[in-house]
Amino acid sequence: MLRDKLIELKKTLIDQSILVEKMIEQSFQGLIRNNPVLLKEIMIMEKQVNLKEIEIEQNCTNIMALYHPEARDLRSVLMMLSMNKDLERMADLAQDNACSALFLLKNPCLRTMIDLAAMAQKAIRMLRESITAFINEDPALAEQVCRLDDEVDELKIKIFKTLLTEILPDKISLESAFHLNNIAQNLEKIADLSTNLAEDTVFIARGIIVKHNITRDIESGGITCGKQ
Numbered sequence: 001m002l003r004d005k006l007i008e009l010k011k012t013l014i015d016q017s018i019l020v021e022k023m024i025e026q027s028f029q030g031l032i033r034n035n036p037v038l039l040k041e042i043m044i045m046e047k048q049v050n051l052k053e054i055e056i057e058q059n060c061t062n063i064m065a066l067y068h069p070e071a072r073d074l075r076s077v078l079m080m081l082s083m084n085k086d087l088e089r090m091a092d093l094a095q096d097n098a099c100s101a102l103f104l105l106k107n108p109c110l111r112t113m114i115d116l117a118a119m120a121q122k123a124i125r126m127l128r129e130s131i132t133a134f135i136n137e138d139p140a141l142a143e144q145v146c147r148l149d150d151e152v153d154e155l156k157i158k159i160f161k162t163l164l165t166e167i168l169p170d171k172i173s174l175e176s177a178f179h180l181n182n183i184a185q186n187l188e189k190i191a192d193l194s195t196n197l198a199e200d201t202v203f204i205a206r207g208i209i210v211k212h213n214i215t216r217d218i219e220s221g222g223i224t225c226g227k228q
Helices: 002-032 038-067 069-104 108-136 141-168 174-206
Strands: 208-211 214-215 224-225
Touching: 002 038, 002 069, 002 108, 002 174, 038 069, 069 174, 108 141, 108 174, 141 174, 174 208
Parallel strands: none
Antiparallel strands: 208 214, 214 224
């Protein structure tokens, strides 16, 4: 019975991730396609994510209360609870990006948009691959996702530097620069949250904590520090 409940919980979380990924992608597609309808749809999807978040949280609580999972099963429930919160946060960031995009539809910035597109693609890839790693309980793929985070960080810095040189009357307004930078910051946060998902998968599969450049084996109690 516990195994069936865990499978059901995992499926619900995967469905949530699919919806969140759609929100992130659509928040950028609405901007580059000059389509406000796509952007406004995200507001509806965000409410769906919120309802699903509560459902998943309740299911996690019920499983722990009724079945008292141990070892790997307990790790799975706790990490899915953590993933649920991170996915809801990503949905909030996608909605915020949609709001900035609605402003930018009338104030495009082609040069910055090219880098933003690359950044969005990497952030979406990180989310997709972190969920694939979770589905397959593949810690090796999860670790690859973590390494992609540096590439997203570099793009964010590049975009910020570009915006500093373009805040001129004949190029881009200060308000447009704010919204472009806001989108970049949100994409970086989405990448960070995808890294969290990947780290949670490593914990489920191996029982090893990999956060803050620290590796800790919960069974042996051993701790090592350094870049993973």
